[in-house]
Amino acid sequence: MRLRARYDATCTTASGRLSAQHRRPVAFAAAPSRCGDGHLDPVRGESCELTTPCASTPCIDCQCEPSSSTTTTTTLAGATTTTTLAGLFEAANPWNMDVSGLSPSGESGSIIAALTAAGGWGNGNKLQIDFGLHVLHAGPTTSFLTFTKRTGYYTPDCDEPFPFPLPAGGAIEGQAGYTCNVAAEDCHLLVVDAAAKRLYETYNATMSSSMLVARCGLFWDLTRSYPSGLRGEQCTSADAAGFPIAALLFTADEVAAGDIPHAIRFILPNDRMRAGVYVHPASHAGGPSGGASLPPYGVRFRLRADFPLATLPSEGARVIARAMQRYGMLLADGGNIALTAASDTFTTHTWDEVGIDSHSLFGIAVTDMEVVDLGPTIPLTYDCVRNP
Known part of the structure; x- marks a missing residue:
């Protein structure tokens, strides 16, 4: 499913189209929510219904909050680098x-x-x-399904099966849904859970008989600076x-x-x-x-x-x-x-x-x-x- 919308010149109405695969697009128009005047925060991808935009700080409960980006100094290969962190991980990491x-x-x-x-x-x-x-994003209503190991599961490299988020309407790499030809494709499944501050990833995954099976499943802590x-x-x-x-x-x-x-x-x-x-x-x-x-x-x-x-x-x-x-x-x-x-x-x-x-x-x-x-x-x- 895809939602495309834009605000009018006065930021009082949002209009656009809602579409899904194999379905005719549906036009809509709506007033903005309490946090939606079109002032997009380029770091967080959020917007705030305020008289001025939040610039590079996130909007939380309709208030501009300090950004969680931090500046760190790290020594790499004999040289010192100073980095303002942004992006998926909150802590300093090589990427x-x-x-x-x-x-x-x-x-x-x-x-x-x-x-x-x-x-x-x-x-x-x-x-x-x-x-x-595809990079999917879990929300508060996302369902979790404990995955099952498939033959050749990578142990101990990957984690023991745990509840894995499956956002509605999501898809595995190169696919339109959660089924994939694991014999011929890599079939990665990548899901970010921003609220839990976790990145979930699988390799060689597919839905089979209402089960998610994978050759590797794991999660990354988005707050951690990995050793x-x-x-x-x-x-x-x-x-x-x-x-x-x-x-x-x-x-x-x-x-x-x-x-x-x-x-x-x-x-x-x-x-x-x-x-x-x-x-x-x-x-x-x-x-x-x-x-x-x-x-x-x-x-x-x-x-x-x-x-x-x-x-x-x-x-x-x-x-x-x-x-x-x-x-x-x-x-x-x-x-x-x-x-x-x-x-x-x-x-x-x-x-x-x-x-x-x-x-x-x-x-x-x-x-x-x-x-x-x-x-x-x-x-x-x-x-x-x-x-x-």
């Missing part, structure tokens, strides 16, 4: 750290050269965007590298707001990643099979500061590129389409509105990147030891 001031790694040149020689990005060396992953090794050394998650997937997906709403406050997830073909190792912030690797000079799982690429942003085809593309310059990209999985964005099925804005399609970043080459924040390699054993 929301500003790395724009870090010097390139001593291995940067050799890693970039090796990846270029191996063929560069996947899919014909194109920095293409995949929009297949080195995240949920545990040698431990995977719903993502091969052990990352929280939703925290690394850029969205049409972020691009519309002009700011992506986190690193971006990227993937490479297995034979273009260094075999047998990973580096933090990853805690695991999938099946990398490439040579010793290629990028390892968990590596952070950063777009060069002198990249000519004006050559990109839209302001939306430049917003994404600026996030690559500030937060970088983290190598998270094996595959052919390099970048992963959230679908616009469950967002306010659409990719068309912000001028983004799968080809928008074709102008960025591997040689436009540099490697930063590169720690020591960790031999890959697949023997997961969970952190408390």
